[in-house]
Amino acid sequence: MSKLYSGAQIVFKCLEDQGVDVIFGYPGGAVLPIYDELKNFNSIKHILGRHEQGVGHAAEGYARSSGKPGVLLVTSGPGATNAVTALTDAYMDSVPLVCISGQVPTHLIGTDAFQEADTTGITRPCTKHNWLVKDVKDLAKVIHKAFEVATTGRPGPVLVDIPKDIQFQKTNYTKYKKNKKLNGKSFNKFTQNDINQLIKLMDKASKPIFYTGGGVINSGPRASELLRQLVTATGFPITSTLQGLGAYPGDDNQFLGMLGMHGSYEANNAMHDCDLMINIGARFDDRITGKIDEFSPKSKKVHIDIDPSSINKNVKVDLPIVGDVTQVISSTIKTIKKIKPNFTKSNKQKISNWWEKIQKWRSVKSFNFVNSTETIKPQYAVQRLYELTKNKETYITTEVGQHQMWAAQHYKFNKPNRWMTSGGLGTMGYGLPAAVGVQVANPNKLVIDIAGEASVLMTIQEMSTAVQYSLPIKIFILNNEYMGMVRQWQELLHDKNYSESYTAALPDFVKLAEAYGCVGIRATKPDELDDKIIEMLNTDRPVIFDCLVDKEENCFPMIPSGKPHNQMLLGPNDQKENKITGKGKTLV
Amino acid sequence: MANPKSAYSIPGKLGKLDTHIIVVWVDNEAGVLARVVGLFSGRGYNIESLAVAEIDSKLNISRITIVTTGTPQVIEQIKLQLKKLVPVHKVADFKRDDKKVIFKEMALMKIVGNNSKRQKALKACKKYNAIILDKTNKSVVIQITALRRDIDLIAKNLRKLGLVSLSRTGAVAMTRGAEVFK
Numbered sequence: 001m002s003k004l005y006s007g008a009q010i011v012f013k014c015l016e017d018q019g020v021d022v023i024f025g026y027p028g029g030a031v032l033p034i035y036d037e038l039k040n041f042n043s044i045k046h047i048l049g050r051h052e053q054g055v056g057h058a059a060e061g062y063a064r065s066s067g068k069p070g071v072l073l074v075t076s077g078p079g080a081t082n083a084v085t086a087l088t089d090a091y092m093d094s095v096p097l098v099c100i101s102g103q104v105p106t107h108l109i110g111t112d113a114f115q116e117a118d119t120t121g122i123t124r125p126c127t128k129h130n131w132l133v134k135d136v137k138d139l140a141k142v143i144h145k146a147f148e149v150a151t152t153g154r155p156g157p158v159l160v161d162i163p164k165d166i167q168f169q170k171t172n173y174t175k176y177k178k179n180k181k182l183n184g185k186s187f188n189k190f191t192q193n194d195i196n197q198l199i200k201l202m203d204k205a206s207k208p209i210f211y212t213g214g215g216v217i218n219s220g221p222r223a224s225e226l227l228r229q230l231v232t233a234t235g236f237p238i239t240s241t242l243q244g245l246g247a248y249p250g251d252d253n254q255f256l257g258m259l260g261m262h263g264s265y266e267a268n269n270a271m272h273d274c275d276l277m278i279n280i281g282a283r284f285d286d287r288i289t290g291k292i293d294e295f296s297p298k299s300k301k302v303h304i305d306i307d308p309s310s311i312n313k314n315v316k317v318d319l320p321i322v323g324d325v326t327q328v329i330s331s332t333i334k335t336i337k338k339i340k341p342n343f344t345k346s347n348k349q350k351i352s353n354w355w356e357k358i359q360k361w362r363s364v365k366s367f368n369f370v371n372s373t374e375t376i377k378p379q380y381a382v383q384r385l386y387e388l389t390k391n392k393e394t395y396i397t398t399e400v401g402q403h404q405m406w407a408a409q410h411y412k413f414n415k416p417n418r419w420m421t422s423g424g425l426g427t428m429g430y431g432l433p434a435a436v437g438v439q440v441a442n443p444n445k446l447v448i449d450i451a452g453e454a455s456v457l458m459t460i461q462e463m464s465t466a467v468q469y470s471l472p473i474k475i476f477i478l479n480n481e482y483m484g485m486v487r488q489w490q491e492l493l494h495d496k497n498y499s500e501s502y503t504a505a506l507p508d509f510v511k512l513a514e515a516y517g518c519v520g521i522r523a524t525k526p527d528e529l530d531d532k533i534i535e536m537l538n539t540d541r542p543v544i545f546d547c548l549v550d551k552e553e554n555c556f557p558m559i560p561s562g563k564p565h566n567q568m569l570l571g572p573n574d575q576k577e578n579k580i581t582g583k584g585k586t587l588v
Numbered sequence: 589m590a591n592p593k594s595a596y597s598i599p600g601k602l603g604k605l606d607t608h609i610i611v612v613w614v615d616n617e618a619g620v621l622a623r624v625v626g627l628f629s630g631r632g633y634n635i636e637s638l639a640v641a642e643i644d645s646k647l648n649i650s651r652i653t654i655v656t657t658g659t660p661q662v663i664e665q666i667k668l669q670l671k672k673l674v675p676v677h678k679v680a681d682f683k684r685d686d687k688k689v690i691f692k693e694m695a696l697m698k699i700v701g702n703n704s705k706r707q708k709a710l711k712a713c714k715k716y717n718a719i720i721l722d723k724t725n726k727s728v729v730i731q732i733t734a735l736r737r738d739i740d741l742i743a744k745n746l747r748k749l750g751l752v753s754l755s756r757t758g759a760v761a762m763t764r765g766a767e768v769f770k
Binding site for chain 1: 618619622623626630661664665668669671672673674
């Protein structure tokens with residue numbers, strides 16, 4: 001008879017077989033048997049967070065920067081409910097997570113036992129799938145299935161709820177064999193005919209644009225390489241969503257910058273006026289489309305996506321191509337080479353007027369701002385941070401708000417998996433724990449959380465995690481004492497009634513850093529900024545950098561509420577003509 | 589809307605609403621119905637009626653029949669979203685007025701009243717092949733299998749003839765002819 005393993009041991013056997021070397025977690029009554037086994041599995045390192053939300057975001061940061069699924073281990077009840085925000089965040093941004101949660105023993109389920117919650121019920125709408133394991137014999141199968149679901153197709157979070165008695169029970173374990181067939185849900189549904197049609201459209205277009213998103217990153221580094229080849233081969237302009245930054249070099253001439261609500265003038269105008277839009281792995285999110293009735297009215301739209309339900313959800317497209325970005329682009333490049341080897345030459349003439357138009361928009365320099373010698377402008381701070389770190393292998397995470405948009409506008413990414421931000425759910429407090437996870441996945445690399453002082457306070461406790469594991473993350477706080485984006489909207493939409501958006505009693509971040517056992521640095525004047533940033537970069541310990549910035553700076557350009565792409569607000573001088581009125585106020 | 593203003597997508601022109609019958613084959617496991625129903629409620633789709641039962645005890649397959657209304661775009665989303673659920677095997681979609689598909693609902697009706705009233709009641713639903721399931725000298729329980737609108741009509745007519753209790757299922761559907769939905 002083969003050896004019997006307890007449920008807790010099987011959990012680790014499965015993780016080993018899945019190649020997991022790091023898990024993020026927080027112990028508690030209902031997962032104690034699993035924690036008891038941790039010592040027997042040396043290949044798996046456990047990172048102890050300070051709150052399950054932080055644990056979840058750390059796992060997300062790990063997953064997004066490494067391309068591997070993030071694994072988190074939490075206890076029943078509050079452990080699981082605290083993880084819900086991170087699971088929802090991962091669901092919205094398609095991050096592969098496997099959450100293992102403890103549950104009260106099976107005979108107590110349904111009795112309102114201590115730390116009992118209907119975890120599978122609560123997490124059903126925020127996971128791709130979840131399981132309550134009621135028989136130890138199913139455990140291994142379920143965990144392996146969980147990894148498969150999390151990582152295939154459009155990635156996302158899954159949860160496996162394991163009652164405490166199941167963790168003690170024993171059964172056999174057979175080694176995992178990778179199953180090729182995926183429950184009949186295959187992902188590459190496109191045909192050569194689709195590709196031919198795409199090329200026909202590309203050939204005819206005189207005002208084309210690539211609009212790429214997080215799907216390119218999720219498809220793996222090969223997708224980014226192929227995207228670069230495709231963009232070079234076609235000579236088309238390219239813009240990217242917030243999540244797609246880094247898939248194409250941010251400093252390349254064909255790149256128009258990010259699009260959307262706070263995207264560049266040239267990107268949004270090009271999206272509006274184009275005659276062919278090729279969406280690669282993006283999902284026509286409402287922050288991108290603006291007013292949907294006037295969204296890119298004259299274009300043929302192609303949508304390449306692995307998730308068929310993303311297609312025609314918000315915007316009706318002319319050519320849907322369901323498939324993995326890597327496969328689709330690779331077939332496209334091959335076909336172009338075969339049937340149109342002179343594509344670039346023949347096309348250059350055709351789209352030259354288009355490029356002229358784009359250059360005109362570009363000359364507006366919409367990311368410009370009025371700099372100051374008195375106060376640090378937040379955009380300037382991000383620019384300096386970029387200039388001083390661009391030659392290093394740098395990973396950037398952010399919180400959510402103005403600082404996030406400034407980071408997206410002014411920090412230029414050249415590689416995929418270097419930019420981790422909460423886009424879909426917009427979770428304040430994401431960046432610090434995500435930075436923890438990124439640093440765990442990438443030791444010896446530079447990891448910076450570009451933060452706002454309000455967001456960072458939501459998960460500041462994870463500094464303690466960073467210190468415990470000597471993770472030298474840099475928390476670069478653009479401190480304006482306001483919830484900046486809230487304040488900006490109140491200024492533009494609510495007659496400057498700054499209701500509850502000012503934080504009157506902020507901690508002293510330098511002292512806070514010292515209290516956590518890391519390093520605090522403060523910059524108050526533009527002329528000392530560079531030196532202080534260099535000081536931060538030279539510190540081989542976690543740093544909280546308190547950058548005191550202009551309190552009233554707003555994030556521009558901006559597509560105001562109720563306007564399409566071609567009617568952007570460019571800056572302070574432009575606002576008067578574009579007052580937001582009436583219904584727009586209620587709908588932002 | 590005259591002048592819609594929003595950075596969020598605005599409620600655009602509402603398309604034509606159609607009634608569809610969606611049939612979903614799922615693994616019969618704990619919580620599967622909650623997943624399907626939760627998808628509808630979570631995304632704001634509506635369920636007019638619902639019928640579900642296991643149809644293959646060996647393979648553990650249940651068949652869920654959902655009647656829903658929506659614009660063509662919404663119906664398409666419902667189907668695509670359903671197909672993404674892990675325990676879902678296949679999804680069929682029929683328009684309510686599709687001639688190639690049979691739709692049936694069953695209703696149980698309890699009629700209480702004197703003999704003449706009961707006879708009148710039975711006569712009123714003769715056209716629909718009512719089956720008498722239980723009979724006393726005060727009451728009768730009948731079973732009717734028909735289309736939703738027929739049952740609506742019968743129930744309305746029987747109210748004045750002593751109908752005291754009505755229980756009905758959701759619609760179930762099957763294609764006509766030898767073909768099977770794959």
